[in-house]
Amino acid sequence: MIPVDDALRRLLSLVPPVQAEPLALAQAAGRVLWADAVADRAQPPFAASAMDGYAIATQPMAGQTFDIIGTAQAGAGFSGRVGPGEAVRIFTGASVPQGAQWVVIQEDVTRDGARITISDTLGDGRNIRPAGADFSAGYRLTAPRRLRAADLALLAAMNCATLSVARKPVVALIATGDELVQPGEPPGPNQIVASNIFALKAMAEAEGAHVRLLPIARDTQAALTQVLALARGADVIVTIGGASVGDHDLVARVAEAEGMELAFHKIAMRPGKPLLSGRLDGSILLGLPGNPVSAIICGHLFLVPLVRALQGLPDPAPRPLRARLVCDLPANGPRAHYMRAVLTGDDGLPMIDPFPDQDSGRLTPLAGAQALLIRPVSAPAATVGDVVDYLPLV
Ligand SMILES: Nc1nc2c(c(=O)[nH]1)N[C@H]1C(S)=C(S)[C@@H](COP(=O)(O)OP(=O)(O)OC[C@H]3O[C@@H](n4cnc5c(N)ncnc54)[C@H](O)[C@@H]3O)O[C@H]1N2
Numbered sequence: 001m002i003p004v005d006d007a008l009r010r011l012l013s014l015v016p017p018v019q020a021e022p023l024a025l026a027q028a029a030g031r032v033l034w035a036d037a038v039a040d041r042a043q044p045p046f047a048a049s050a051m052d053g054y055a056i057a058t059q060p061m062a063g064q065t066f067d068i069i070g071t072a073q074a075g076a077g078f079s080g081r082v083g084p085g086e087a088v089r090i091f092t093g094a095s096v097p098q099g100a101q102w103v104v105i106q107e108d109v110t111r112d113g114a115r116i117t118i119s120d121t122l123g124d125g126r127n128i129r130p131a132g133a134d135f136s137a138g139y140r141l142t143a144p145r146r147l148r149a150a151d152l153a154l155l156a157a158m159n160c161a162t163l164s165v166a167r168k169p170v171v172a173l174i175a176t177g178d179e180l181v182q183p184g185e186p187p188g189p190n191q192i193v194a195s196n197i198f199a200l201k202a203m204a205e206a207e208g209a210h211v212r213l214l215p216i217a218r219d220t221q222a223a224l225t226q227v228l229a230l231a232r233g234a235d236v237i238v239t240i241g242g243a244s245v246g247d248h249d250l251v252a253r254v255a256e257a258e259g260m261e262l263a264f265h266k267i268a269m270r271p272g273k274p275l276l277s278g279r280l281d282g283s284i285l286l287g288l289p290g291n292p293v294s295a296i297i298c299g300h301l302f303l304v305p306l307v308r309a310l311q312g313l314p315d316p317a318p319r320p321l322r323a324r325l326v327c328d329l330p331a332n333g334p335r336a337h338y339m340r341a342v343l344t345g346d347d348g349l350p351m352i353d354p355f356p357d358q359d360s361g362r363l364t365p366l367a368g369a370q371a372l373l374i375r376p377v378s379a380p381a382a383t384v385g386d387v388v389d390y391l392p393l394v
């Protein structure tokens with residue numbers, strides 16, 4: 001058994017260099033920007049009015065009057081110059097005419113025909129956004145970066161119509177076991193419904209992977225070999241089940257027979273001990289344990305960082321947060337324990353309460369959990385109020 005950190009390091013060392021591809025801005029939500037994007041213009045490209053009102057040349061004072069000499073609106077400026085005693089009717093987003101230094105909002109003037117008078121309730125502020133106030137030409141949005149909604153608007157304003165993004169990693173998911181049927185299929189007397197694959201699909205897709213769900217591999221060397229062959233070409237092949245030491249646990253044996261270079265098998269983690277990984281042709285094989293909770297927690301700790309790393313994101317591991325225990329816990333054994341827990345209230349730090357039942361076969365507590373409380377290898381007994389690490393479950 002190797003420690004969790006060590007296993008993750010070995011897994012991430014299998015990640016090949018990122019492959020980039022060009023992508024239209026409109027398709028890029030959630031993708032990882034791989035080359036810096038550079039603005040070819042400033043925003044705003046000209047000094048722009050921030051309000052609807054009147055552009056004037058000097059600081060406005062209550063009672064002053066100005067003659068209106070023209071209009072500037074968004075998309076159509078005023079070509080002349082504003083001199084003392086003159087005003088240009090201006091609207092939000094219009095370029096500020098030459099000579100103008102202030103925009104007086106229309107609520108602060110009274111208008112009589114082509115003449116305005118500044119009222120005595122004058123607010124302050126010039127109401128002008130200088131050219132380049134948001135960004136200048138040459139501004140860079142630096143890579144790597146997962147593109148969020150606001151990033152896409154910024155890239156559009158920068159006039160970046162096509163981006164260089166990391167290619168979506170392809171993840172092939174294989175459930176293994178004679179006992180499994182797909183949801184909706186009639187189970188036989190000794191069968192159950194394959195479940196954890198759907199959690200893993202959701203988790204991988206949320207991180208930007210393209211997921212292929214392969215047929216269930218039955219517990220024979222021939223069946224597993226055949227389904228592994230269907231997965232060829234994927235960046236990651238995830239098997240679920242058959243990772244342990246039983247007579248029917250074939251994944252390590254079959255994958256090695258197919259040429260896998262094993263990176264590790266068995267980790268000091270609970271749940272998740274039988275985890276294995278290695279390189280198989282051009283793919284990274286991640287063999288998850290079959291117990292539903294074990295597979296899903298290993299998904300959070302290993303598959304999610306792997307999908308992030310394949311897209312070039314730095315620091316891909318989930319980052320632990322801190323919370324205060326609401327109960328006593330016994331000393332921990334030789335495997336780091338990731339305990340399903342809820343967060344209850346806040347006392348400067350969130351309060352964390354692990355479930356009494358930590359059976360790795362039970363999905364209902366996992367579905368109700370908000371956090372994984374981390375008990376390190378050989379941690380001494382802990383008491384109420386102790387500060388512990390946890391991973392949020394989203
Ligand atoms: N003698 C030992 N037995 C076991 C050990 C051990 O060290 N020595 N480790 C235990 C641990 S820990 C785990 S975890 C399990 C994992 O074993 P496998 O990866 O070989 O998983 P399976 O035996 O195939 O399945 C375990 C369990 O999970 C159910 N399962 C499998 N796939 C799915 C699926 N896609 N959806 C829902 N449920 C699934 C399967 O029916 C079994 O009940 O091994 C322990 N044994």
Ligand code: MOO
Binds near residue numbers: 270271274294
């Ligand atoms: O480690 Mo197993 O994953 O305890 O159930």
